Amino acid sequence: MQRIAPKATRSTGENRARLAAVQQLMRIDEEGAYVGLVGGSPTRTQPHARKRDPQAPLDSRDARFVTELVFGVTRWRRRLDWLISQLRPTGGTLDPELLQILRLGIFELLELGKPDWAINSHVDLAKELVRPEAGRLVNGVLRNLTRMRTANAIPRPKLEQGFSQRQQADVFGIASSHPSWLVERWLQRFGEADTLKLLASNNRRPVYSLRVNTMKVDIGALEQELQESGVEVERSPYLSGEYLRVKSGLQDVLAQGLLSDGLCQVQDESAGMVVSLLDPQPGERVLDACAAPGGKALFAAARMRGEGQLMAMDANARRLRGLPATAAQQGVPAGFLTIGAADLRESLPEQHAPFDKVLLDVPCSGLGVLAKRADLRWRRQPADILSNAQLQDALLDAAARLVRPGGLLVYSTCSIEPEENDLRVDAFISRHPDFVAEPAPTGLLPDSVLNQNGFMATFPHVHGIDGAFGARIRHRQ
Numbered sequence: 001m002q003r004i005a006p007k008a009t010r011s012t013g014e015n016r017a018r019l020a021a022v023q024q025l026m027r028i029d030e031e032g033a034y035v036g037l038v039g040g041s042p043t044r045t046q047p048h049a050r051k052r053d054p055q056a057p058l059d060s061r062d063a064r065f066v067t068e069l070v071f072g073v074t075r076w077r078r079r080l081d082w083l084i085s086q087l088r089p090t091g092g093t094l095d096p097e098l099l100q101i102l103r104l105g106i107f108e109l110l111e112l113g114k115p116d117w118a119i120n121s122h123v124d125l126a127k128e129l130v131r132p133e134a135g136r137l138v139n140g141v142l143r144n145l146t147r148m149r150t151a152n153a154i155p156r157p158k159l160e161q162g163f164s165q166r167q168q169a170d171v172f173g174i175a176s177s178h179p180s181w182l183v184e185r186w187l188q189r190f191g192e193a194d195t196l197k198l199l200a201s202n203n204r205r206p207v208y209s210l211r212v213n214t215m216k217v218d219i220g221a222l223e224q225e226l227q228e229s230g231v232e233v234e235r236s237p238y239l240s241g242e243y244l245r246v247k248s249g250l251q252d253v254l255a256q257g258l259l260s261d262g263l264c265q266v267q268d269e270s271a272g273m274v275v276s277l278l279d280p281q282p283g284e285r286v287l288d289a290c291a292a293p294g295g296k297a298l299f300a301a302a303r304m305r306g307e308g309q310l311m312a313m314d315a316n317a318r319r320l321r322g323l324p325a326t327a328a329q330q331g332v333p334a335g336f337l338t339i340g341a342a343d344l345r346e347s348l349p350e351q352h353a354p355f356d357k358v359l360l361d362v363p364c365s366g367l368g369v370l371a372k373r374a375d376l377r378w379r380r381q382p383a384d385i386l387s388n389a390q391l392q393d394a395l396l397d398a399a400a401r402l403v404r405p406g407g408l409l410v411y412s413t414c415s416i417e418p419e420e421n422d423l424r425v426d427a428f429i430s431r432h433p434d435f436v437a438e439p440a441p442t443g444l445l446p447d448s449v450l451n452q453n454g455f456m457a458t459f460p461h462v463h464g465i466d467g468a469f470g471a472r473i474r475h476r477q
């Protein structure tokens, strides 16, 4: 029997959140907006939306619901579209807004376990945003789904007898909502069992960690303060003296102003491990050559205790804009950190060179961070890996000129693809016989994050954090 909610329990806040989510999803599809950045109010207001959505901002609970919807629908898009194709007898092209509403409805019913009566909100949204008859279609598709849900008979893609690897990639790709080319690539490399684990990790709620700013606060004191205010944290198993994993209450960390007070920053432990691999010491001259927005540079500053010289440069001046203020909040001494916008390939900071250590955290496919960047899996194409490799090689060649003899270059990515990682290091060494790749020295990082070459290589399904890579490359004396 259908569950009917009393009218009073139907939340108008949730309805407004659904409208905002549809608007944001349209922006992501039409304008390529980045799913991590569209959490605020939509910039484009629909004519229908104005009628329904007065200017009052959403409260924080509804705003969080918008984020959950946008993130979830983006992540599950392929599976949702496949389900729509199974649930719509007529087929044919859908209005873009109608498609988003159907995706939203299916996501809420299947992933968030919303009750059957929530469908009324999607039906109303379709009537208002698209046209009155669109409500009938939404009602038909979503009621069909709830009947299947009750009968435990949600459609699933199936493998045929004698399937090829491409067909397997299609089926896994639909079920886990990843593109087939990526699944096929991982099947070839990791085999079936590990690919399934990786796909599942990419669909899990991401793990967020805080890098404790040890220049301002002791980790034990911050841990206690957070726990007393109801934020559940635990020490990172990889960087136990500097990182706290947030189990629940990240919003409270933000609300308490701990970030703006400079006591901590949200940063994945894999990013912290790259800085550990660099091992910047007080008194050294260090360059972060692709620094923006500056997370790793700020950790390096804390490790150096503001002594020596740290230069943070990046080709993108806009992405560097917030760094001086954040550095000041975190207590980084003026004069210790120099910030400059420059394309490393064209204008080397030679007047400051040579450096004891250079960190080169290059632009990459980001295929290690799919749990956090829900849209990336749809944006990336196989050709991107090749074009990234060309830029990565050029940046490595430029950075090499800035390392003093005997000094260290650390190359890092947030990718798990060999073409962007070990293979770039191999190619660099063959172009530069005056450099040698060296395994991470004992004690710098846990053995569990080192690969067969002694490079740092984390994987979401193995380490439970972002996938990332870091290699130490030494300039021979």
Ligand SMILES: C[S@@+](CC[C@H](N)C(=O)[O-])C[C@H]1O[C@@H](n2cnc3c(N)ncnc32)[C@H](O)[C@@H]1O
Pocket: 271, 289, 290, 291, 292, 293, 294, 295, 296, 297, 313, 314, 315, 316, 319, 342, 343, 344, 345, 361, 362, 363, 364, 395
């Ligand atoms: C992965 S991000 C760096 C993240 C940063 N290390 C952090 O931890 O916050 C890569 C950066 O490389 C920069 N970049 C791309 N091409 C560059 C170039 N030719 N010269 C210098 N920086 C470049 C991009 O603007 C981007 O900010």
